[in-house]
Amino acid sequence: MTLTRTDREILKLMQQDATITLGVLAERVGLSPSSAQRRLQKLREERVILRDVSIVDPRKVGRPVSMLVEVELERDRPELLPPFMRWVTETPEVQEAWGTSGRGDYTLVITAQSVEHFDALADRMMELNRNIRKFTTSVVLKTLKRGLAVPVD
Amino acid sequence: MTLTRTDREILKLMQQDATITLGVLAERVGLSPSSAQRRLQKLREERVILRDVSIVDPRKVGRPVSMLVEVELERDRPELLPPFMRWVTETPEVQEAWGTSGRGDYTLVITAQSVEHFDALADRMMELNRNIRKFTTSVVLKTLKRGLAVPVD
DNA sequence: GTTGAAACAGAGACAGA
DNA sequence: TCTGTCTCTGTTTCAAC
Numbered sequence: 184m185t186l187t188r189t190d191r192e193i194l195k196l197m198q199q200d201a202t203i204t205l206g207v208l209a210e211r212v213g214l215s216p217s218s219a220q221r222r223l224q225k226l227r228e229e230r231v232i233l234r235d236v237s238i239v240d241p242r243k244v245g246r247p248v249s250m251l252v253e254v255e256l257e258r259d260r261p262e263l264l265p266p267f268m269r270w271v272t273e274t275p276e277v278q279e280a281w282g283t284s285g286r287g288d289y290t291l292v293i294t295a296q297s298v299e300h301f302d303a304l305a306d307r308m309m310e311l312n313r314n315i316r317k318f319t320t321s322v323v324l325k326t327l328k329r330g331l332a333v334p335v336d
Numbered sequence: 337m338t339l340t341r342t343d344r345e346i347l348k349l350m351q352q353d354a355t356i357t358l359g360v361l362a363e364r365v366g367l368s369p370s371s372a373q374r375r376l377q378k379l380r381e382e383r384v385i386l387r388d389v390s391i392v393d394p395r396k397v398g399r400p401v402s403m404l405v406e407v408e409l410e411r412d413r414p415e416l417l418p419p420f421m422r423w424v425t426e427t428p429e430v431q432e433a434w435g436t437s438g439r440g441d442y443t444l445v446i447t448a449q450s451v452e453h454f455d456a457l458a459d460r461m462m463e464l465n466r467n468i469r470k471f472t473t474s475v476v477l478k479t480l481k482r483g484l485a486v487p488v489d
Numbered sequence: 490g491t492t493g494a495a496a497c498a499g500a501g502a503c504a505g506a
Numbered sequence: 507t508c509t510g511t512c513t514c515t516g517t518t519t520c521a522a523c
Contacts, residue, residue, distance in 0.1 A: 202388045
């Protein structure tokens with residue numbers, strides 16, 4: 184799908200605030216409301232917009248602790264990789280996970296109620312995934328920025 | 337603000353799909369539509385829900401490259417810390433940033449059009465922030481999971 | 490918690506550039 | 507094909523009860 188300048192403006196606005204009305208959105212990008220709506224629909228159909236979600240403040244729901252975890256897996260046990268990926272996907276405390284080059288094989292962002300809860304989660308992780316050679320955790324002291332917004336220029 | 341079981345159910349659903357109608361939301365949590373609406377409004381007023389956003393697929397807008405960057409700052413130049421934080425906040429390619437204990441002082445998630453674009457961004461980062469002692473970058477090979485959803489149980 | 494009125498969203502049909 | 511207008515139904519929003 185080829186994105187027009189207008190599509191990109193729509194994406195920019197919707198990444199800032201998805202509760203914006205079609206009328207306001209249309210006005211800001213110089214379209215009629217129905218055209219803006221059709222563009223939006225197309226962007227969703229084509230999976231440029233994957234979904235719309237509410238962003239919840241972790242501190243307000245009892246999860247003030249974040250951890251960054253670098254996991255190093257045993258490379259000679261490839262049959263244990265899919266279970267590890269499934270564990271990552273299915274564990275809601277794992278907010279984000281990337282497989283990377285460099286030191287650690289995988290980096291996880293984890294949200295927890297406390298360091299004790301995190302510790303229990305890390306224990307479960309080690310038990311359920313016997314291919315974890317080691318992992319290093321960094322405690323998040325300050326969250327400077329959090330978001331999934333992508334520049335669209 | 338004290339969260340009821342119903343509030344938590346609302347948060348769970350809204351984190352999955354914020355385009356859900358009030359009628360459906362109300363039905364799922366066992367409320368009338370107008371009550372569900374007032375709950376939602378309260379959750380937004382109290383900043384439990386920070387905002388609602390569209391999630392855009394980076395690959396569909398020409399940003400297939402992600403990097404994790406660990407930055408180590410000179411500790412004896414505290415006057416350069418606020419400018420660094422401002423740079424992080426104002427640079428849209430930096431999607432997320434945490435100040436951490438452990439090896440690196442700061443960890444950044446960066447989205448880029450290509451490794452060359454990332455390289456140029458890293459150069460600008462070094463030029464604009466003379467307190468960066470060193471940084472290590474990990475190329476993201478696989479994105480297993482991406483999201484900001486918080487478990488609310 | 491319910492009702493009701495006005496604004497808004499979503500989807501379809503239609504005509505014009 | 508993309509845009510704007512029109513139209514209809516269902517939804518949201520907010521005030522009043």
